[in-house]
Amino acid sequence: MLEKKEIRITLRLLTRNPLSIAGGIITVWFFSTAIAISLTGSRFLPHDPDAIMLSNALSPPSMTYWFGTDPLGRDIFSRVMMATPIDASIAVVIVGVSLVVGVMLGSMAGYVGSKLDEIIMRTTDVFMAFPALVLALAVAVGLGPGIIPLVEALLIVWWPWYVRLARGETLSVRENQYIEGARAAGLSTFRIVTKHVIPNLITPVLVYASLDLGYVILTTSVLSYLGLGAQPPQSEWGRMVFDGQPYLSTAWWVPILPGVMILIVVLGFSLLGDGLRDVLDPKSRK
Amino acid sequence: MIPILFGVLLLTFVVSHVVTPYPARAWAGPRASESTVQTIANRYHLNDPLPIQFYYYLSDLFRGDWGVSPSTGQPVLANILAFFPATIELTIVAFLLSVAVGIPLGVVSAVHRDQPVDHLLRLVSLSGIASPPFLVALLMQLILFYYLRIFPESGGRISPLISPPTHITGLFLVDSLLTGNLPAFVSSLQHILMPALALALVTFGLATRLTRASMLEVLRTDYVRTARAKGLNNRTVIYKHALRNALISTTTIMSSAFAFLLGGTVVIETIFSWPGIGRYAAQAVLNLDFPAIMGTTLVFALGVVLCNLVADTLYALLDPRIKLG
Numbered sequence: 001m002l003e004k005k006e007i008r009i010t011l012r013l014l015t016r017n018p019l020s021i022a023g024g025i026i027t028v029w030f031f032s033t034a035i036a037i038s039l040t041g042s043r044f045l046p047h048d049p050d051a052i053m054l055s056n057a058l059s060p061p062s063m064t065y066w067f068g069t070d071p072l073g074r075d076i077f078s079r080v081m082m083a084t085p086i087d088a089s090i091a092v093v094i095v096g097v098s099l100v101v102g103v104m105l106g107s108m109a110g111y112v113g114s115k116l117d118e119i120i121m122r123t124t125d126v127f128m129a130f131p132a133l134v135l136a137l138a139v140a141v142g143l144g145p146g147i148i149p150l151v152e153a154l155l156i157v158w159w160p161w162y163v164r165l166a167r168g169e170t171l172s173v174r175e176n177q178y179i180e181g182a183r184a185a186g187l188s189t190f191r192i193v194t195k196h197v198i199p200n201l202i203t204p205v206l207v208y209a210s211l212d213l214g215y216v217i218l219t220t221s222v223l224s225y226l227g228l229g230a231q232p233p234q235s236e237w238g239r240m241v242f243d244g245q246p247y248l249s250t251a252w253w254v255p256i257l258p259g260v261m262i263l264i265v266v267l268g269f270s271l272l273g274d275g276l277r278d279v280l281d282p283k284s285r286k
Numbered sequence: 287m288i289p290i291l292f293g294v295l296l297l298t299f300v301v302s303h304v305v306t307p308y309p310a311r312a313w314a315g316p317r318a319s320e321s322t323v324q325t326i327a328n329r330y331h332l333n334d335p336l337p338i339q340f341y342y343y344l345s346d347l348f349r350g351d352w353g354v355s356p357s358t359g360q361p362v363l364a365n366i367l368a369f370f371p372a373t374i375e376l377t378i379v380a381f382l383l384s385v386a387v388g389i390p391l392g393v394v395s396a397v398h399r400d401q402p403v404d405h406l407l408r409l410v411s412l413s414g415i416a417s418p419p420f421l422v423a424l425l426m427q428l429i430l431f432y433y434l435r436i437f438p439e440s441g442g443r444i445s446p447l448i449s450p451p452t453h454i455t456g457l458f459l460v461d462s463l464l465t466g467n468l469p470a471f472v473s474s475l476q477h478i479l480m481p482a483l484a485l486a487l488v489t490f491g492l493a494t495r496l497t498r499a500s501m502l503e504v505l506r507t508d509y510v511r512t513a514r515a516k517g518l519n520n521r522t523v524i525y526k527h528a529l530r531n532a533l534i535s536t537t538t539i540m541s542s543a544f545a546f547l548l549g550g551t552v553v554i555e556t557i558f559s560w561p562g563i564g565r566y567a568a569q570a571v572l573n574l575d576f577p578a579i580m581g582t583t584l585v586f587a588l589g590v591v592l593c594n595l596v597a598d599t600l601y602a603l604l605d606p607r608i609k610l611g
Contacts, residue, residue, distance in 0.1 A: 019405060126293030128542075129594075130587045131549035134567065135301070138583040141571055142306030156305075218418055222553060225420050226571050241420055245557075248424055249432050256428070259421035266416040274412065 013279040020275025026268025027210075034088035037081060047075035049082045049235065058251040068253040070244065076254065079235045080261050086147070086236060087265075091216040094154045095209050102162020103205060107197050109163065110170025112189065121167065124160035132157045133222060140228045150229035154219065165208055169201035176200075207280060211273025214266035221262050237262050287595060294587045299343050302580045304336065312576040315356025352584075353577030357570065362581035366563060370585075371456025372443055373562035376555070377547045379459075379482040384490035385540065392497025392536075393529060399502065407494060414491030419550050423484040423557040430480060437480045441559040445473045481558040485550050489543040496539050500532040507531075534605045541597030545590045 014020050042049050046066070053073035061068040067076035109120040127135075136153040143149035173179065174197065182192050221238030223229050230236035232243075237258045244255030306312050310327035318326075327333055330353075331342045346352070352362040388411075395407040430436045443458050444450050451461035451470045459478065462471035504510060505528055513527045551564030559565070563582055570578035 019409060122289060122293065125290055126297050128545075129290060129294050129590050130297070130583065131545045131590065133549035133552060134583050134586050137552070137567065137571055138298075138301055138579045139305060141574060141576055141579050142301060142309075142312055144307075156301075214416060218416065221418050222420070225418070225553065226556075226568055228571065238418070238420070241418070241424070245424065248428055252428055255424055256421070259418055259424065263413065263417045263421055266418075267413055270412045270416045274408075 010276075010279050014275055017275050017278070019271045020279075023268045023271025023273075023275060026264060027272050030084065030265050030268065031088060033081060034084040038085040042078065042082060045075075045078040045081055047078045049074060049078040050233070051075075058247065058254070060251070061253055061257070067257040068251065070240075070254050071247065071251075076240075076257060079240065080237065080258050083230075083235045083237050083240070086230065086234070087217050087220060090147075090151060090154070090220050091213045093151060094158050094216045095212050097155055098159040098162045098212075099205060099209050101159045102164075103166045103198060103202070105159075106163040106166025106168075107170045107193050107201065110167040111174055111193050111197055117167075120163060124163045127157065127160040128164075130157070133219060136219065136223060137226065137228070140223060145228065145231055147229055150220065150223055153223075153228075154216065158216070161212075162205065162208075165205055166201060169204055170197055173197050173200045203280060204277075207273060207276045210276060211270055214269030214273070217269075218262065218266045287591070290591055291588075294584070294591065295344060295347065296340075298580060298584050298587070299340050301583075302576070303332070303339055303343065306576075312574075313353060315576070316574045318356060347584075352581045355570070355575050355578040355581075357573040357575040357578070362577045365566060365578065366581050366585055369561060369563045369566050372560060373548075373551055373555070373564060375443075375457040375459060376478060376482055376485065376551060376560060376562060377544065378457075379478055380485035380547055381489065381544065383482055384486040384488075384493050384543075387486075388490045388493025389497045389533070389536065392494040393501055393524065395494060395498040396501035396505065397524060404498075407498075411491035411494040414487045415495075417487065419484065419488065419553040420557060422487050423481070423554055426480055426484050427557070437476060443474055443477050443561065444470060445477070448473045481554050481560050484558070485547060485554045488546055488550055489540070492543050492546070493536065493540060496536045497532060500535045501528060504528045504532045534601065537604060538597050538601050541593045541600075542590075544593040545586075548586045548589055 014024075036044070046064075051074060053069075056065075056069050056073035057071050059065055059069045059073075065075050065077065067080060070076055070079070105120050109117040135157045139153035139156050140149050143152060179192065179196055182196050187195075220229065221236070221241075223238065224236045225238035225242045227239075227242070230239055232239070240258040241255045241262075244251075244258070247254040248256075302312075303309050310323050310330075310332045311318075313330065313332075314323045314326045330346070331339055334342070350363050352366070354360065355362050355365060358365060391407055391411070395404045395411075398404050448469055451458055451467045451474075452465050454461045454464055458474035459471065462468070462474060510523060510528055513523045518527075548564075551560075551562060552567050553564070554560070555562045555564035556568040563585060567579060567582040569575070570582065
């Protein structure tokens, strides 16, 4: 893990890049909004997200309605904000579970090698032969509509990438002398992997995970755009774009602005993760 | 290759027969009657032990029986074969577009590392990767069609006023060129450009970033320093010495970009009414048409496996140090 001094240097390098700062701000904003909304509900939003007001239908973005209103006169900005907790929690669950599963399997595969490595890696190869989105679609359709099947479908397609990453890191960590020392001291394989291998590969995996949170949000929005996952009246970003699509030529803000929100949040995670990777990679560090 | 293919078939079997709680109901479709569900269960041996089900699953697949789509009432394989050329054409054009734009920009980005150009290109390519495909497609429709009226209204592969070219490969661009049918070529080009651009955006970002990363690595090597030291001009060093080596790793990774492209077709083809497999899959999702979804999934996986094979071959051709074993 990173030492305190390391963290300070990393932060200083990170804040030198304006794009990384922007990414950090977006990320913090997204999670704090999600937490605030799940604690207080719609109380602090500019409008009630479910209040239907047909006289206000399809009004363009203005000072009162920042993102305009939808065909039922509901405030789009408030509805977009209401969807943050669901996207944030899906992202955290998928990345968290994939990370734990991936690091365990990947470090074992990389450290033990031979047969175990073959079996685990060939299995991930098979999963990675599928376009993630399409496999998730198939699983989700088989399981039926709703948030839980969506999460299960994403979990099934998401973990192999972490196995790959953790195994690659293990292969280089394994060659270190302290590992040889631990083995000479008679530590069990399990202990070496959990106490010596995993702590030394976790940093790059965490960096990847920070980037990856954004991609989970992106994929979730595509799946719900296609009609899986959140069912009405629950608001979800991809679903809002899909429902607003017929109004593209007459009221562009209805489908476009929720989509832009997805772009901003995913971009925020990417910028932050990208900046972190640049800073933590000793080769590109200056 | 063979183990991967077997694994792919095993995984589609597990998804369709084991993960799915009521396979017979899923295969029959949401509106099927109880007796139809029973017929399906018997026809596909869904009440037998799993290994026997797997045997029947494989033998059905190889005999070309991929199930009947409950929403179209036609065999899934026939549907997929009919929609196949459109998707191939779209993904190839999108791939070429993203590589043709992405690689030069990656070089520019690496050569001007940490300068404003590099930051701008990084923002652009990251936005490409981070933007939901439907947003790009809708924005393009809004701006290029509704406001500027540059492109024809989306829908189909060719203008309804022009008859499609004689069927040779099924790719309209190729067929119209082969038969010398210029109006058909122009019209198909107009129709393919917008969806292909929208689809290309993701892999364009990927190509830029990969090229940038591998160029940075190559530019640090000794042979590049030697080339500079012996007085070669900057252009020759970058394009002849550095880029050729940088492209080796870019090529292999870009082959996996095909998986992204195929996944992207589901959304892009739907928005642009492009009659391909992606749109077929999206409609299958709406209709809860499970056989169609499973068929598409299998075809896409086979496509990715094939692309990886091509990439490995290319890798060996590009890099004389690697021999195909």
